[in-house]
Amino acid sequence: MKILIVGYFTETSKVNIIRNFPEEWNVVIVPPGEEMLHHIADCQVIIPEHVKIDFNLLSKAKKLKLVQTGAGYDNVDIDACTKLGIWAANASGVNAQAVAEHVMAFILSYYKNILFLDIFMKNKIDQDQLYYTGSELNGKTIGIIGYGAIGKKVARFCKAFDMNVLVHTRNAAVQSDGVIQVVNFDDLVSQSDIVTVHSSLNPQSQKLMNKEVFKKMKNTALFINTARGGIVDEGDLIEALKNKDISGACLDVFEKEPLPIDSELRNLSNVILTPHTAGMPDGIKFHKKRYDFFISNIKCIENGEEPESKLNQLI
Template identity: 30%
Template sequence: MVKIVLLDGYDLNNDLNWETLRSLGDCVFYDRTKTSDDNEIISRIDNAAIVITHKTPINKYVISQSPNLKYIGIMGTGYDVVDIDSTRKKNIVVTNIPTYASDAVAQFTFSLLLEVTGQVGLHNQLVHQNRWSQGPDFTFWEKPLFELKGKTLGIIGFGHIAQKVAKLAHAFEMNVVFYNHLPKEVQENWLKQVSLDELLKISDVVSLHIIQTPQTLNLINKTTLAKMKRNAILLNTSRGKLINENDVAEALNNHKLYALATDVVSKEPIRETNPLLKAINCYITPHIAWAPLETRERLLSVTVSNIRAYLSGSIVNQIN
C-alpha cells in the first residue's frame, strides 16, 4: 500500500472528514511541521511516495534527501512552497488545486474593500461602547464613508479570482480595468485592459491577484506607490511578499496612500515587528480568505481526486 504523508493538516482537519484520503493508502497525518527545520520535514516524509503540503516548504535539499518521493500534492493554488525545478529533475509529479477558493477569495476581497469604505466593524464596536446611545443625534460616523459607484478598480493579474472580482466590481457599478503580464482577450465592453503604469495612475482601488514569483516580489514599492493616487486603497489577498511592507507603511503614515487592506503578510504568522501593525488605516486579517467550510471541503475533495488520478496513471492539475 502506498504511503501518504500530510505535513500540516491542522488548519484543515478539525472539522473535515478525511476518510476518503485514508482510503487511498497508508496515511500519516501531522498537524504541524516546523517550516524552518529541513531535518524535521525530511524525517516526516521518511520513505513516503506521496506527500501533501499546505504551507510546509519542500525545498531542493528536502527533495534530495527524499529518494522515495514520487508525488507532491499542494493543498492550495500557489506553488511557491515547492522547488519546482528540483522536482522536474527528479521526475516528481507536483499538483495543485487551481480554482478551489476563487469564489471565497473574491468574496473576501470585497469584504476588505467594504470594510474600508463602509467601516462596519468600527461603528459596530462604537455602538456597543454606547457611543450611539449617549449621543445627541440619530446618527454619527467616526471615519469617512465612501460609495463604490463610479470609482475605478484596477486589478493586477487576471486569473480566475481576478475575473470574479471584476464581475463583483461591475455589479457595484465601478469602472474596471486590469493589467496582466500576458495580454488577455476579453468580451465584456465594461472591462478595459491597460498597462501597469496606467492602472496605477487612474485607479481608486488597486487589487492584487498575481502569484509570487521572483518578478513579482515587492511589486508594490516606493516607485509604484508614487504612481498611485494619494487617496487610493490597496487590497492584497494574494501573497504578502508582493508588497514592500516598509514602503507601504511609510506611504500610509505620510498620507501618500489612503488605506491598505490585506489578508496576507510577508511572514506568517505576522511578526510583532511588522511595520504594518503600526501604520494608520491598515486593515489586516490572518490569511482567512480561503477558509470557509465549503471551500476547505472542496480543497480536500480535489486533493483526493488529484491523488486518485495520479495512482490510476492519468495525472490532473500538474504544474511541473
C-alpha cells in the first residue's frame, strides 16, 4: 500500500507522521510539484494539503483508490473522484476538540493580554509603565457561524464562561435551547462581541466576511477564523483592523498559505496569528487522532470496504 501525502512539512513532522503508519506501508511525503506528479502514478491513497485534486490530476493516478482529507475538502473535486471510481472521504469531527480549544486559547489570550504581558515581563520594564485594557468573558456575546462538531464544542465551552451564545447555521434542524440562540446572519454579526467562523468553504461562504460585514460588526468586536482563509476577504479584514471598524482578529487560516512573509497581518498589533495549527495539538503538522482515523480508513479500503465519513458513493 503506497500512501502519498502532499503538503509542506518539516523533517521532524515527516518522521512523526511516517512513524504512526504501519511499517509495511510505503508512506511518501512531498510538497506540491513535480515530485508529487512522479509519485501519484502508482499510489493507492493520497492525503492532500495545499494542492487542488481535480480531474486532470486524478486521471494520472491510475492506481488511486482513496482521496483522504482532514475536516475540510474544498480542495477536492468530489464529482471527478466519483466518475473515476475513486473514494473520497474526510475526517469530520476528528479535530473538533483541538480546534475548539484553540478558539478558547485565542479568546483568553486576546482579552487577558497574555502576549503583551509576557513580553512586558520578559523585557523587564518598570511596573509603573504598565498600561493595558482587557475584560472578563462573563456576559459577552459570541456569535458562531456554522454549527457542526467544532461550533457545538465552542458553544459549550463559552457557556461555561457564562457567555451568551448566538448561532447562525443553514441547518434548519438546529433550534434555540438552553445553550444557544439561533439568529439570522445580520443579527449575529451586529450583536456579537466575538464572531467566530466554523463553516466549510463553499460557493456560499467564499469571502462571506467582507467589508460590508465588518462594517456591521461592533467596533469593539473580535473576529476569529480557524476554518478556511477563503471565507474572508483578507484585504477587507486588514482595512477593517487598520480603520478600527473592529477591535481585533485572531487567525489560524489565511487566503494564501503559508502566510506570505510580507503580509500586513504580521505587522498589526491588534492581531494574533497562528500557522494553521489549530487542529494539530500534538505538534507542528501532526495530530495523532487524525492520523489514526486516516489509517483506519485506509485499512477499510485495503479490505475492500467503504471508508468512514465518505463524501461520495461508488456503484
